[in-house]
Amino acid sequence: MDRFKLKGLLILAVLVLGILFAAPSFFGSKEVPEGWIGPKEKIKLGLDLQGGMHLVLRVVADKAVESRMNSTVSDLRAQMVKQRIHYSKAVSDSPETIQIALRVPDDYDKLSDLVRGSYPYLQEVNRSSKDGVMTVEYRMSASQVATIRSQAVEQALETVRNRIDQFGVSEPSIIPQGDDRIVLQLPGVTDPERAKALLKNTAILEFKLVDEEHSVQDALRGNVPSGSYIAYMKEGNQPILLQQRAVMTGDLLDDARMRIQSTYNEPYVEISFNREGGRIFERVTSENTGKRLAILLDGKVYSAPVIREAISGGKAIIEGRFTDEEASDLAIILRAGSLPAPVEVLEERTVGPSLGQDSIYQGLLSMIIGGLVVVVFMIVYYKFSGLIADLALIANIVLILGALAVLGATLTLPGLGGIVLTIGMAIDANVLVYERIKEELRLGRTAKMAVDAGYKNALPAILDANITTLIAAIVLFQFGTGPVQGFAVTLSIGIIASLFTALVLCRWIQEWLVNYQKIERISI
Amino acid sequence: MDIIRPGTQIDFMKYRKAAFTLSAALIIISIAALFVRGLNYGTDFTGGTEIQVAFSKVVKTDEVRSAIEPIGLAGASIQSIGENRDNEFLIRTPVEGDTGGETVQQIEGALKDTFGEENVDIRRADVVGAAVSKDLKQKGFLSLFYAGIGLLIYIWWRFKISYSVAAIIALAHDVIITVGIFSLTGREISLPVIAALLTVIGYSLNDTIIVFDRIRENIKKAAGSFDYSSLLDSSISQTLSRTLITSSTTLFVVLALFLFGGSVINNFAFAIMVGLIVGTYSSIFIASPILLFFRQEKE
Numbered sequence: 001m002d003r004f005k006l007k008g009l010l011i012l013a014v015l016v017l018g019i020l021f022a023a024p025s026f027f028g029s030k031e032v033p034e035g036w037i038g039p040k041e042k043i044k045l046g047l048d049l050q051g052g053m054h055l056v057l058r059v060v061a062d063k064a065v066e067s068r069m070n071s072t073v074s075d076l077r078a079q080m081v082k083q084r085i086h087y088s089k090a091v092s093d094s095p096e097t098i099q100i101a102l103r104v105p106d107d108y109d110k111l112s113d114l115v116r117g118s119y120p121y122l123q124e125v126n127r128s129s130k131d132g133v134m135t136v137e138y139r140m141s142a143s144q145v146a147t148i149r150s151q152a153v154e155q156a157l158e159t160v161r162n163r164i165d166q167f168g169v170s171e172p173s174i175i176p177q178g179d180d181r182i183v184l185q186l187p188g189v190t191d192p193e194r195a196k197a198l199l200k201n202t203a204i205l206e207f208k209l210v211d212e213e214h215s216v217q218d219a220l221r222g223n224v225p226s227g228s229y230i231a232y233m234k235e236g237n238q239p240i241l242l243q244q245r246a247v248m249t250g251d252l253l254d255d256a257r258m259r260i261q262s263t264y265n266e267p268y269v270e271i272s273f274n275r276e277g278g279r280i281f282e283r284v285t286s287e288n289t290g291k292r293l294a295i296l297l298d299g300k301v302y303s304a305p306v307i308r309e310a311i312s313g314g315k316a317i318i319e320g321r322f323t324d325e326e327a328s329d330l331a332i333i334l335r336a337g338s339l340p341a342p343v344e345v346l347e348e349r350t351v352g353p354s355l356g357q358d359s360i361y362q363g364l365l366s367m368i369i370g371g372l373v374v375v376v377f378m379i380v381y382y383k384f385s386g387l388i389a390d391l392a393l394i395a396n397i398v399l400i401l402g403a404l405a406v407l408g409a410t411l412t413l414p415g416l417g418g419i420v421l422t423i424g425m426a427i428d429a430n431v432l433v434y435e436r437i438k439e440e441l442r443l444g445r446t447a448k449m450a451v452d453a454g455y456k457n458a459l460p461a462i463l464d465a466n467i468t469t470l471i472a473a474i475v476l477f478q479f480g481t482g483p484v485q486g487f488a489v490t491l492s493i494g495i496i497a498s499l500f501t502a503l504v505l506c507r508w509i510q511e512w513l514v515n516y517q518k519i520e521r522i523s524i
Numbered sequence: 525m526d527i528i529r530p531g532t533q534i535d536f537m538k539y540r541k542a543a544f545t546l547s548a549a550l551i552i553i554s555i556a557a558l559f560v561r562g563l564n565y566g567t568d569f570t571g572g573t574e575i576q577v578a579f580s581k582v583v584k585t586d587e588v589r590s591a592i593e594p595i596g597l598a599g600a601s602i603q604s605i606g607e608n609r610d611n612e613f614l615i616r617t618p619v620e621g622d623t624g625g626e627t628v629q630q631i632e633g634a635l636k637d638t639f640g641e642e643n644v645d646i647r648r649a650d651v652v653g654a655a656v657s658k659d660l661k662q663k664g665f666l667s668l669f670y671a672g673i674g675l676l677i678y679i680w681w682r683f684k685i686s687y688s689v690a691a692i693i694a695l696a697h698d699v700i701i702t703v704g705i706f707s708l709t710g711r712e713i714s715l716p717v718i719a720a721l722l723t724v725i726g727y728s729l730n731d732t733i734i735v736f737d738r739i740r741e742n743i744k745k746a747a748g749s750f751d752y753s754s755l756l757d758s759s760i761s762q763t764l765s766r767t768l769i770t771s772s773t774t775l776f777v778v779l780a781l782f783l784f785g786g787s788v789i790n791n792f793a794f795a796i797m798v799g800l801i802v803g804t805y806s807s808i809f810i811a812s813p814i815l816l817f818f819r820q821e822k823e
Contacts, residue, residue, distance in 0.1 A: 048788070056656055192649065193629060346653040350628075355576065355647035355788070362786035369784060370777030377773060381525050414716050417789055420781050421723065421796065424774030425730075428766075432734065435766045442530055461737035464682055465730040471674045472726030476719055479667035481660070484719045491723065 004511070011505055015395055021402035043404045044171075046412030048483050049360050051353035052187040053195060056346040057160070059180045064152035064341040065145055066095040067249055071280065072119060073098055074247065078283050079118060085110050088133065096145060098122065098138045105134040152340040153180050159339050160184065160199055181346065185482075192350045200345070202298060203338040205250025205271075207284070207316075210292035210304050211241040234300045235321055242294050242301070247284045252277025256334035258327045259317075267327035269318040271334060278314025286310030297330070363416035371397075371423050378427060382434055384523030388509050389430040392501035396426050399497040400490060409493075412486030422494030428465070429502030432458040434524055447522045448514045455507050462503065466495050528765040536760050536808060537753045537816060543809035547697055554704020561707050566714035567650055569664070571657035572618040573627045576648040576787075579611040579639055588613055591638035595630045605787040612647070612787070627651065648788075664718040668699065671725055679729075683736055690814035691732045694806040698728045702799045711791050720795035727774070727796075728803025731767055732811045738763050739812070752819050756812045764808075771804040 020038035027033075032040045047054050069092045076098070077090050089101035102108060108127075115122050121144035126137035157176055164172050164186070173185040189195050211228040219230055219241050231242045254274045260267050273281055285293070285307050294304040295318050302320040322330065375393065378386035400419055404411055437454035445453065470492060477488035513519045567574040577588075588602050592615070600617035619627050628649045635644045652660075672692060680688040699721055706713055738759040746755065778800060782793035 056653075058655070344653075345651070347656040348628075348649070348651040350646075350649045352645065352647045354578070354645060359786055359788055362784055363789070366777075366780040366784040370780035373776045373780070374773045377776075381527075381769070383525075413789055414719060414792060417716075417781055417785065417792060420777050420785075421774070424777035425727070425770070427773060428730065428770040431766050431769050435763075438526075438530075439762075457741075461734050464679075464733045464737060468675055468678060468729045468733060469723075469726035471678060472671045472722045472729075475667050475671040475674060476722045479663045479670070480719060481715070484715050487716070487719050487723075 004508075004515070007504075008508055008512070011508055014500070015398070015505075018395070018399040018402035021405045022398045025401055025405055039405070041405050041408070043401060044408060044410045045356075045360075046410045046415065046483055046486050047185055047187060047349070047356075048351050048413045049356045049363075049411065049416075050187055051190060051351050051356040052185065053189040053192055054347070054349040054482060055184040055186070055196070055199070056177070056348075057156075057182045057184065057199065057343045058346050059153045059156040059182065059339075060342045060344060061149040061152045061180050062095055062341075064251070065140070065148050067251060067341075068148055069095055069098070069140060070246075071249060071252070072122075074245075075276070075280055075283075076100075076114075076119065078287075079114055080111070083110055083114060085114065089135075096140045097125070100136045100138070102134040102136065103132075105129060105132070108134055108136065111136065149180070153182075155340045156343060157182055160343075163199060182343075190350065190352055192348060196345060196348070200343055202342050203250075203334065204298055205253065205334060205338060206246040206296040207248040207281075208242045208244075208246050208294045208296060209288060210294050211243050212291065214241060216241045231294070231296065231299065231301050233304075234297075234302050240294065240301055240304060242296075246296075247288075247293075248277070248280055250334065250338050251340055252280065253334060253338070254314075256331045258324070258331045266319075267322050267324050268320075269322075269327055269331045269334065271316050271318065273314035273316070275314070278312070281314055281316065282310055282312045359413045360416075363413060363420070367416065367420045367423065370420055374423055374427060378430075382430075382524050385434055385437075385510070388506055389427055389434075389502075391509075392430065392506045393423065393426055395505060396422070396494070396497050396501045399500065400493050403493045403497065404490070407489075407493075409489045410486050411490070412483040414483045415486035415490040418487045418490035418494060422491065422498060425469075426494065426498035426501065429458075429462045429498060430506060432462055433502065433506070437522065437524060441522065441524070447520050450522065451507075451510050451514050455503070459503070462499070466499055470495050526765065527768055528761070532764075533754075533758050533761045534764070536757050537813060539809065540813035540816070543813065547701075547806070547810055550701050550704070551697065554700050554707065557704050557707040561710070563703070563707050564710050564712050565661075566712040566717075567616060567652050567657075568715045569657050569661040569713065570618060571652050571654040572616065573631075574648075574650045574652075575615045575628060575631055575646060576605070577613050577615065577631075577635060578645045578647050579613075580643045580645070581611065581639070583611050583613075583639060585613070587638070588615065588635070592631055592634050595634050597627075597631065614787075660715060664715065667718065668721060668725070671722055672696075675725070675729060679733070679736075683740065686815060686818045687736050690811050690818065691729060691736070693814055694732055694803075694811040695725055695728060697806050697810055698724055698799055698803045701802050702795060705798050706795070711794060714791060716789065716792040717795045720792045721799065723796055724799025724803055727800060728807060731771070731804055731807035734763050734766065735760055735807055735812055736815075739815070753816055756816055760808055760812055767804060767808065771800060775800055 023038055024032045024040050025043045073090060073092045080087050080090065085107045086103045087100055088103050089099065092098050100111065102111065115138065121141045122138040123141050124136060125139045128135050153176065157174065160182055161174050164174060164184070169186045169189055171187055175183050177183045186195060211225065214225045214228065216230070216239050219225065219228070220239060224230065227244055228241050229244050230239050232239055252273050253271055254277070255272045257270050258267055259270045289307050289309060292304045292306050295302045302318055318330070375390045378389050382389065397419065400422065433454050436458045437450045440450035440453045473488045473491040473495070477485055480488055585602050585604055589598065592600060597617050597619065600615050603614045604612070605614050606612040615631060617627065628651060632644070632646055672695065676688050676692050679691050702721060702724060706717070739756060742755050742759050775797065778793055778797045781789065782797055785793055
């Protein structure tokens, strides 16, 4: 077999592959019939074509730093009491700093040892003495802040993934963007409020002491004591007076499992803290034995049991007259689900299914009309050679569709526009070659020479012209988002496919005509 | 069949003064329009809420306005889109609601209360926060800039610096005039329009490069003394039929997209259409004459 035939076979193979990969998409929303031998992957449609929701969330990571600092402060206070470090003040003014005022300046060494040993991420930034009181300021190290922030974002991403899985969205795309953003593509979701509620629910677990020194009735009358507030029980909505300060939060949680209490067969959720959490929990329970500790999830009080004894081992239980399902859902949310920091919605785009349908229809309509005009024009102007170019055009579209399917690229509305544009531009290469061939023929060359020279002379211009468009498309892909990226993708694929069809496919057909069919007059 | 008779040579360079004057005037008008009228940035770039709603009965713009007046959105921009029988509107307001979707919910509720639940179809709802819109705007314009740089380097590498600069000037010319026309017509600049501008950049460069390639080839062939101006003329003339054929087929399909592609993609198609016409003009009447200008400066 000679090289020419081999080339023909390779071209044929590319076209057959293109058809095989493009074919499933022509079934539209219908199933690919049984017995289809080719791949079954259809082209993924963008949200603007199939309807759905696009969301950009920002994780407010500063809140995670802040809440970690708060728990460090309360832990530090307890440690100072234990080690007889006499302090008059220990507060966190800004999310990253702690100020400690020592009544006995000699305690400074003890404090330094304590901080160095237990809180290595705190760095002393300032120390001053005034009226016998020494004030020391610590700052959380930049690396620790960065770690907390990136962990918060990572965990939020994980949480969001988990919740979307629970929600049952088919083929969601959830990817991080920049430092603190999460981009979600949720096909088919048309109830934005429900989806957002699911995502924005922080599921923050807090433990707060019940204020038993004041009466709830009094507070309900408007006499809320300072440092306390009225919360409501999840079951029955009864008011309960709580201290504002959370003695502990769920970020120190290690695990959460649903358990069944054997005697009454009642489900509850058992949570285990990590080491730091266990230490804090033990201290809190030992300091407050006999008092009531409320367990809150997103501000709602689930239960407020009396602390009977100090609890070591870092385990606690949440009861709340759950059904089995509720308890296991709660365990899932707590286990994988609590957002380490709140999220805010930066961008939200919802496309209803009716608009998507219309867009597909309008996109295809303009593609067909534009395509027909071009096809007719080419035949009128270039006659038989025009027909070859038209065949190449159809092959081009099939290849674009096949490439989109095989690459798993997303077809968006601007992407459809990109295909339409490609139809107009794809024949440019043909036009360039044909004009060259015509020039050669006018100079009195034979058909064979004209074809050879035509393709050879037009090549540099065709390559340069297409590469520049490709550069623009690549820039577009880098900077664009969603639908616009879809345009960049179809434009790029279209350029490459049209180079193939015009320079390889058409050339082969024409060379075959002049070399093997011995055509002496080119119809052009 | 030939649209340009073979061997035709048009003295394009003769018209360069007229072309420069025309282009200068268009650019001045465009820049003036940008300063005086500014650009009608879409929700992508301003932030806010944009809702596309279709009614299943005849509704007037004023009725829509009075429906959303009670929720404090009397100042919203309400635009009827599509063909009139569609009863479709675009409601835009800079209000985004602090947590994203409340405004959408409010508008949806207000419309359903007024026109009946079954008559209201929210076809699209976009809420873009300030942080994102700022980002998108910056990225959008940066992309035009980077594309320009990338292309400058490529043409420099493939041709010569003077070709490269001439091509980029022609590009800037195309983009400025297209944006100017957007300013004058008050059409909305959205993300897809930026994409269209990038396409215009790539496309208009196509035309210019085809001509430059022919100039380079003709210089090689001439290999001796030649009249630069008439060489430019013949290069443009030789490629003219290709320029016209490709431009018009592309124009056809984009026109189809503009007429039948629907409201979402209308401005996108418009930008490409304008850019295409301006780009074809500039590759003939601006890019090559600039080469001549550089040449004369050198001598």
